[in-house]
Amino acid sequence: STAGRRRQQSRNRSTQPQEAPRVPSMADYNSSDQKTACRKHELYVSFRELGWQDWIIAPEGYAANYCDGECSFPLNAHMNATNHAIVQTLVHLMNPENVPKPCCAPTKLNAISVLYFDDNSNVILKKYKNMVVRACGCH
Amino acid sequence: LDGANEIHASFIHRRLRTHEKREMQKEILSILGLPHRPRPHLAHGKFNSAPLFMLDLYNSISGGDDEGLQGLLDHYKPAVVTQSPPLATLQDSTFLNDADMVMSFVNLVENDREFSADRRHHKEFRFNLSQIPEGEAVTASEFRIYKDCVSNAFKNETFIISVYQVLQEHEDREADLFLLDARTLWAAEEGWLEFDITATSNLWVMSPQHNLGLQLNVRTSAGHSMMLRDAGLVGRDGPHSKQPFMVAFFKVSEVHVRTTR
Secondary structure, three states: OHHHHHHHHHHHOOOOHHHOOOOOOHHHHOOOOOOOEOEEEOOEEEOOOOOOOOOEEEOOEEEOOEEEOEOOOOHHHOOOOOHHHHHHHHHHHHOOOOOOOOOEEEEEEEEEEEEEEOOOOOEEEEEEEEEEEEEEEEO | OOOOOOOOOOOOOOOOOHHHHHHHHHHHHHHOOOOOOOOOOOOOHHHOHHHHHHHHHHHHHHOOOOHHHHHHHHHHOOOOOOOOOOOOOHHHHHHHHHOOEEEEEEOOOOOOOOOOHHHOOOEEEOOOOOOOOOOEEEEEEEEEEEEOOOOOOOOOOEEEEEEEEEEEOOOOOOOEEEEEEEEEEEOOOOEEEEEEOHHHHHHHHHOHHHOOOEEEEEEEOOOOEEOOHHHOEOOOOOOHHHOOEEEEEEEEOOOOOOOOO
């Protein structure tokens, strides 16, 4: 069905072939280029650099990380691709102009504990969920 | 930066503007559940027993794998570290596993009050529990006071240490007290004494107007009232690392909804 739609689109825009959107081929979705594959990158949030060491006792900061990269076909190269990502890819292939590719996003988040003083010099040790990206994947 | 400390090609690298940095700080504070950046008064608090106890707890949950923590520990410890038993106990780690939040409270009483002849050796302790985030319920709470080994005239004695909750204060007579716990100890015993004040803390969190503090007294086995210092109990005049404090373990009892800013 994608091929039929593609032919249809080509016919409709035959007057301006140079402006026609380039329909992605299978080669475009090949994830062999690992540089652009969805993966985790390090991003350190430093409480020290924020100038907060007068009230945050520990930690000095935390490796929050972020996810970046392309979710390209075949998705199974991205170990954490969800079923939704497969559907999203199919719909994107059918309508690349309007439907984006699956999104590279966190699939596993970890908690951190922060130890800090409050205004009354009491000390709080609190666990914060979903603060650190442990794994990325396609959604 | 990526794992190899190289700036990732797709990442736009620039320094944040002042207002962007301020907004980012606000966002992080919001995630931490704080309305503003705390401004603690740390004249002595930094080296106090409560932060050291909390660092012990933090270490036990972080597994000691934080290399930067040792420096912080050194920073927060007093210059002369006395040999003392570990602050956090096995019981604390049990509470810790179930807790979403642990909070230590410093004693707010700075000057001893004049009590009647009958209670002249009573000491009072007050803690501010007014800033507990909504939805946090106390699962366990302890009052902790350090006892040194006694080597004076009382060295072969046993002492009875009693902890009371102040129920009501009166202008013309002594306050009404409720006995929370009493414990018999040898003079030679040394270490942190823990008194369970869970029910009292719950009451104080739910109705702060009932938070009139604790009173503590010590008697000999013969029933004679005595100074806390003579029984080896460390008060305000003792080392910072042995100051009495209170610790409470909390669990979230409600779904926490972040408000729209």
